[in-house]
Amino acid sequence: MAADVKSQKKRGVLFDVDGTLIDSSYFHAMAWWQAFRREGLDIEMSAIHRRVGMGGDKLIQSLVPDCTDEMQEDLKSAHGAVFSTFWPTLRPFDSARDLLAACSDAGLAVGLASSAQERDLDVSRHLLDAGSSIDAWTSSNDAEESKPAPDILVACLEKLGVSPEDAVFVGDAVWDVKAGAAIGVPVVALTCGGISEAELRDAGAAEVYDNPQHLLEHLETSLIGKLIGRGQGD
Template identity: 60%
Template sequence: MGQQDTPPGVRRGVLFDVDGTLIDSSYLHTISWWGAFRQYGYDIPMASIHYLVGMGGDRLVDSLLPSGRDRSLDEVIMASHGALYAAHWPALRAFDGSKDLLAQCHAGGLAVALASSAREKDLQIMKGILNADAFIDAATSSKDAEESKPAPDILAAALKAIGVEPANAIFVGDAVWDMKAAAALGIPAVGVTCGGISADVLRDAGAVEVYEGPADLVQNLAGSAIGKLLNRVS
């Protein structure tokens, strides 16, 4: 069935990653992971960590640490990262345009979900910073997924929460792992470079289009993949 044959009344939606996409937190996560690794004797370059931010913490640790390590420390390292990151909560801020982007999607008739794999407490802090609950229909956290990104579990949970099929959704994210998770479900992914990953890398990972951040996407919304989805809202 082509787009022109889509039955009226079909629910459509847009999923948003949060860390690095709507909230300027990617580098704070990087330095928190760096500190956690150093606490347990691992000196991992920040550049290596940053590229993997957005991947699930379990996968990030497994990708960066030696295969022969004492794996019983993995959970402790992840908890250390969480504690160090929490110390940065007061420094968190939303990117320019984040609230406006959520508002315009909501006003246009799209169901809006935050497809985040953050810890529940981190998610609540970030939702408070966004101050956009009126425009958000659902939000996920790490507890909603069995497997972390690049597995698509979080996106599947977000789609279920808003009652939208993958064919009627768009996903916005800042990391390679966001693009791969969306591809696993056949959801077009829009990339943003505000998390620190370049446009070329995001496109290579599957992004259908790339913007500098939420404000850039808002400014170009009409011609974007989201704009095309808005035009299909019955």
């Protein structure tokens, strides 16, 4: 953890990483598509993309219900290997770093509530280069069950020392919205991961913006801005 924030910051904002801060959703879809093809499975790319943001185990189960444990491990391994070839291509969305800094500077604890593999998360954190703006982060090692289960969010909140009622979660997938709802954390959704505003609102997103820059431009009037205002009133 970048800092001991538990005794300092009572309110916090959690961020999903892939598709929310890093432009990687379609690369994940491509990596899964190639992994399935290696196993002789012809899965439509659109069906895969709709499930990006789920944990890998649930993504596989939803697309290949009769998948054996051995095949699932092979698929996850192949996905990881293919996705790593895209690392040099990955980029943060415009203003992603500035958004994290703005939240931190306003007195919020900032957590990366990611269920990515630890090595993939290390790459994303390096790309974000957000330094002390990030107080805590999670990887797949921190959750027993993957999204849409809320385990990752719970783990990140615990690291920050923030209660669900004092937090907002920013994500890009329907599965992020469902994970937040499971523990009563409102979700601000971004469409830059490729999921439409209508789908995100239907899933229960409280607010929807185009991307980190769009959210940053409206930060004061967003749910995050209201959370900051609550803190200033303490």
